[in-house]
Amino acid sequence: MNPRxxxxxxxxxxxxxxxxxxxxxxxxxxxxxxxxTIPADPTNLVGDDPRAQRLGQRLFFDTRFSANGExxxxxxxxxxxxxxxGKRRSEGVGTAGMHAPALWNAxxxxxxxxxxxxxxxxxxxxxxxxxxxxxxxxxxxxxxAIQADATLRGEYETxxxxxxxxxxxxxxxxxxxxxxxxxxxxxxVAWTAMAEADQQAVNAVYANVGKAIAAYERRIxxxxxxxxxxxxxxxxxxxxxxxxxxxxxxxxxxKLFVGKAQCVLCHSGPLLTDHAFHNLGLAQRPWMDGVRHxxxxxxxxxxxxxxxxxxxxxxxxxxxRAQQLRFIPNDPQEQHGQFKTPSLRxxxxxxxxxxxxxxxxxxxxxxxxxxxxxxxxxxxRDHTLHTLELSDPELDDVVALLEALTGxxxxxxxxxxxxx
Amino acid sequence: xxxxxxxxxxxxxxxxxxxxxxxxxxxxxxPIPFNQVFTMTVDVLGSSGGAAAEVTELGIAATMPSHxxxxxxxxxxxxxxxxxxxxDGMQFHMSGVWEVKLDPRSAATTENxxxxxxxxxx
Numbered sequence: 001m002n003p004r005x006x007x008x009x010x011x012x013x014x015x016x017x018x019x020x021x022x023x024x025x026x027x028x029x030x031x032x033x034x035x036x037t038i039p040a041d042p043t044n045l046v047g048d049d050p051r052a053q054r055l056g057q058r059l060f061f062d063t064r065f066s067a068n069g070e071x072x073x074x075x076x077x078x079x080x081x082x083x084x085x086g087k088r089r090s091e092g093v094g095t096a097g098m099h100a101p102a103l104w105n106a107x108x109x110x111x112x113x114x115x116x117x118x119x120x121x122x123x124x125x126x127x128x129x130x131x132x133x134x135x136x137x138x139x140x141x142x143x144x145a146i147q148a149d150a151t152l153r154g155e156y157e158t159x160x161x162x163x164x165x166x167x168x169x170x171x172x173x174x175x176x177x178x179x180x181x182x183x184x185x186x187x188x189v190a191w192t193a194m195a196e197a198d199q200q201a202v203n204a205v206y207a208n209v210g211k212a213i214a215a216y217e218r219r220i221x222x223x224x225x226x227x228x229x230x231x232x233x234x235x236x237x238x239x240x241x242x243x244x245x246x247x248x249x250x251x252x253x254x255k256l257f258v259g260k261a262q263c264v265l266c267h268s269g270p271l272l273t274d275h276a277f278h279n280l281g282l283a284q285r286p287w288m289d290g291v292r293h294x295x296x297x298x299x300x301x302x303x304x305x306x307x308x309x310x311x312x313x314x315x316x317x318x319x320x321r322a323q324q325l326r327f328i329p330n331d332p333q334e335q336h337g338q339f340k341t342p343s344l345r346x347x348x349x350x351x352x353x354x355x356x357x358x359x360x361x362x363x364x365x366x367x368x369x370x371x372x373x374x375x376x377x378x379x380x381r382d383h384t385l386h387t388l389e390l391s392d393p394e395l396d397d398v399v400a401l402l403e404a405l406t407g408x409x410x411x412x413x414x415x416x417x418x419x420x
Numbered sequence: 421x422x423x424x425x426x427x428x429x430x431x432x433x434x435x436x437x438x439x440x441x442x443x444x445x446x447x448x449x450x451p452i453p454f455n456q457v458f459t460m461t462v463d464v465l466g467s468s469g470g471a472a473a474e475v476t477e478l479g480i481a482a483t484m485p486s487h488x489x490x491x492x493x494x495x496x497x498x499x500x501x502x503x504x505x506x507x508d509g510m511q512f513h514m515s516g517v518w519e520v521k522l523d524p525r526s527a528a529t530t531e532n533x534x535x536x537x538x539x540x541x542x
Binding site for chain 1: 456457492496514
């Protein structure tokens, strides 16, 4: 062969098969970080109804649904703070036991709360309302508050039909809720005195309130993060697009994330979570009020919850979510100390990190995974975890990647209460 | 990483470890959906190729050797006929190769099969 042609042929071969930056497995994992889409939720028939979204948005920002008139969902899920609150332990009427999870892409999750004690987004929305440390409210008061407000009542009845005859005070007390752990609680006494049919009518209203709030929350969807641009460019084989989407540091961080650091073992897929529960082996923090047992305590709660996916208020009681509930492992020993793998979308907005706000910065959190230098508080640390011995520049690179998961802001009209 | 990633199997039928039976599985839905509960029908066949009526139980375990964990669900096995079992409540919550052990049991013996199943198609 003509030596000049041979050189040209060599150059062509080099350009056709450049040194791969990622292995095939790494590339596959990265392509799995595709943009977020929110799947339908058959357990909530109004989940994608714009009227429900509007009502839910009103309720989300409404502080009247709390014992002191000062707490709304938006108190701990503040849109200006990535739908979280920046606190180690969230503060409603009192101080909550854990750090409020961010709501980004909650419509795509399978389990809710750090311990998975709810299996639908609408069931999740109900629990803080009656938690004495969060809204400190009750389901009867919720129903009465909707009835007393012409806008809320009109929007509710358009969607769900007439409210029960709540003005009949003898049947529907002002404040009541089931409190199984405290039978003598005045609200439990009022609840147990109600006719069962009236209890169920109120439960149906309460479930509908959750479904409307969930309809709004399903719109809190992240988009257009730098990583999304990188994944699209990688899929298209667009090297320039890949370079433009992520900084060199974030790109090195991505290589670590799917390679040496193995973050991808649990942080995979569009939301960068496996939707599962793990025990990281975190130690106690002085600001936590005792040991949190995690999934061990969440499983019996979700199984017994009348508002779960298999229950009578679910719109799909035999569907996939109900199946998921049916086959939850009953393994308290293994589940002890396990907490849900959070999505990493917009994670840079939602410090502090872990269920108890254990770490103030992303760098501290990544460093923990590298060193695993804490004594496990409950159960045993997942066998998946091994020390990584990341260098300081490598820690910086992983953090740069995590910061590249921050997407475009939500539309402004979803960040506040809708106009009357 | 806790272990190595096995290569996925190309077929869905295997001889048991001691060679007494052949085990064949069929998922439903097929292909296996990612992170959704699915069912498997498992046929246990004797040396003549017919249903192994003597197999009264089927053991099931699914793990990801490369990650050192099992499924997030506990499956339930039902014998639906001679040598035929339905496994409800399977769920692969991570992409990659899952090691699924299907162990037929008769009054006389328990034998083993291990299937390496890729989750979850393209």
